[in-house]
Amino acid sequence: MNPQGDIRTAETVLALAPDAASRKAGSKLAAPGPWSGAGARAEGEGGRVGAVWGECSGSGSRPYRTVVDLSGEGGPGFNCSCPSRKFPCKHALGLLLLWVSGEAAVPVTRDDPPGWAGQWLDRRRQRAERAAAGPEAAAPATPADQEAARRRGERRAARITAGVTELEQRLADLLRGGLGSADGTGYGPWDETAARMVDAQAPGLAARVRELASVRGAGADWAGRLLEECALLHALNQGWLRLDELPEPLAATVRSRVGLTTDTAALLASAPPVRDHWLVLAQQDSDDGRLTTRRIWLHGRGSGRMALLLSFGAAGRAPELSLPVGLSIDADLVYYPAARPLRAALGTRHAPPAESPGPPPGGSVQAALSAYGEALRDDPWVDAWPVVLDGVVPVPDEEVNGWQLADAEGECALAVDPRLRDSQGLWRLASLSGGAPVTVFAEYGHGGTVPLAAWGPERTPRTAEGQEPIPL
Template sequence: MNPQGERWTTDQVLALAPDEASRRAGGKLAAPGPWSETGADGGAVWGRCKGSGKKPYQTVVDLNGPAFTCSCPSRKFPCKHALGLLLLWAGGGGEVAAGKPSPWADEWLAGRRERAERATSAPPGTDAPSRTPADPAAARRRAERRMRRIGAGATELEQRLEDLLQSGLASDGHGGGSWDETAARMVDAQAPGLAARVRELSSVVASGPDWPARLLEECALLHLLDQGFLGIERLPGPLAATVRARVGLTTEAAELLTGPDAATVRDRWLVLAQQDSDDGMLLTRRIFLRGERTGRMALHLSFGGSTGRPLDLALPPGLVLDADLAYYPGARPLRAAFGERYAPVTHGPVPPGGGIDAALAAYGDALRDDPWLDSWPVVLSEVTPIPSRDGTGWQLADADGESALPLDPRCVGRTSLWQLVALSGGAPITVFGECGHRGFLPLTAWDPTPVPL
């Protein structure tokens, strides 16, 4: 529910947009002209938007989530109509008046309330009927068969890596197709995590200067993961859980929240960033959070699009949730699932951060526990974006100028870099992002409100 009926800012609404095109399209609909039957009640916003057809699109936003529905055919979540409606409401000009929801809006909102009540009233240790195994013994046998199949796939992959090292890495200069074939074999072995890492090897081959050295590094990490899985019974529990996750064995969120080993962490979680990606088949949303009391980082992942399922949960940066989180098991837990929420969302402060050295130390500590990590989320305070000394890129410098962290090449030349530079104006700012072996990838900056990058 929206805290005390507060309206969101325009930046908070735009932070929900899945891409720049959606932001522009939503902005064009942020006017009263195409809208009718609009309203808001502190917990939801609704309205009908005139489209190209005879029947207007019915759009509803549940601010307690937030969650969206729209009768338009768009695969983007939220769609441009939801963004336009929220921008119109955020403007505060009176076009979206307080009132009771229209019947079509109330029906959807009531359905959400009923599902939430059923979820909270379920006895501890129970799960949704569709996910409860009818025969635990059969489920155990299926799990054992899958472990054997993954083991066979890992053994086959080890042979592939050994053959490559014996023949020489440079001999694989045109071997992308063979890696694709190996990746397909890992899919057949029900090891999607191994398949993804093999595909990355294919992208490294003949990809630029020193590619054999980079290929060797990736092969070494893949070999380490293979050996970890093949000897998983000898690993400590947290590291074994990390290896399982890396090869593609997942844990259901319901098991984390209600299973026999369920353990949750209650805190006031500040939303640091929200990122959407679309590979053409699957929509992925990443929401980064940090606990106010614990200081723990968390990452919530949600997926949709491949079967028409929407990305239901959307949380713009700057909001604070008083809620339980259950972390997925691992040597360095980060991914988490939402449990019970205890209060309406509120607007949070600028997060406290550290310097460059602290960020590098945090990534190093995380990498020690999980050697397959690409990056670790950190908040940097009092840093300034400046050109690198060699003029080939950009970096973030501490206030004292003694330490600097290069920006990830993926953001150079993109709008996010120039947003960051313009926001700073040469002065220190607070930035959240991912610190990794490629450098620092900025995701959100504060001036003083959060600005997604």
């Protein structure tokens, strides 16, 4: 399909917005005033528009350069020089709204776009061509290439094994000296150990070592939590050292937790897809100063399965993948190998996003506890698991000065992550509920519950717009 053919009206443009604030801000830019050099390029015999670009004046001395690619099979692509971490940003939305308003505002041409827009469009299409071709389109690997790849894999495995052995010794020294000795060591030894794991090409182990450093001395029960984290890290180390003895799904989980990645293009080319109508439950970005990570949660209407899409962008830049929250997409997903598959890669999209009939089926507080317990059984290192809670009420927990999500009868409750005690999202959830039961999509784990989206109480009329989850 050609996605451009589906983006013809203001409604279809606004459906791409990541949230209501972006829709409002984008609509304000849907006028010729702030734009200069706006244009669109027609492609092929039918004259379909393949790209739209323009420069939008802002608060700085230089205008923001915005370009949208409408020709890709996987959906529109966006690029803007603004610092926004929302994707698409308000400038991309405003530009598309201006374009669909008529050719007088954004003239259509068959000429090449400006150099800054053309360079990005060329790079994007080259990446798409490589991804579409897949590994099988590359030149056939010679025996020498295969041997070289095997040796590289063996060398990396040997480096990881050496790092794991060193880390096991570090944990043994820590426990031999007593956990109390860790309280006064500072971050230096932990940072050094983490750096050693990076040198061993085991970034997953490095991240867990840094987690140990953050637990040390934090809170009254830090020693117990430190012991738990040490036990999990020891189990992961032993899993790597005995990788050949593990069932393949668990071995895949260990490889992933250590830091070995699966090539997405190879996965899409080889693994069986799961086609479904996937409801986009939530989309959240996080930035560690070096990398922006986007997490998109999906629920399959037919399969009932949850899926997590990850997309990454350089520091200060939004990842390219963006899906409209609250809408449903008919698409193929391929799950990464794991003992408890959750992360997936997005494959072919068979139709444009459509309105969802409502929230997915929810469960009780007890069902959420069981779901997390089953996930832990298969993957002991999982921090949280996605759950849909039906008929819960956010209530204050005076004992710990926090919040809970309690069932309507008040018999069972899940503690909300204490780090969210004063978050706007939690107050937004309490306001939405007004003391009445609501449906909540959340991540539940050992650190507590993190609400990500919610649907209003059943007493609230659910129009087509009211079916959308409210981001938290």
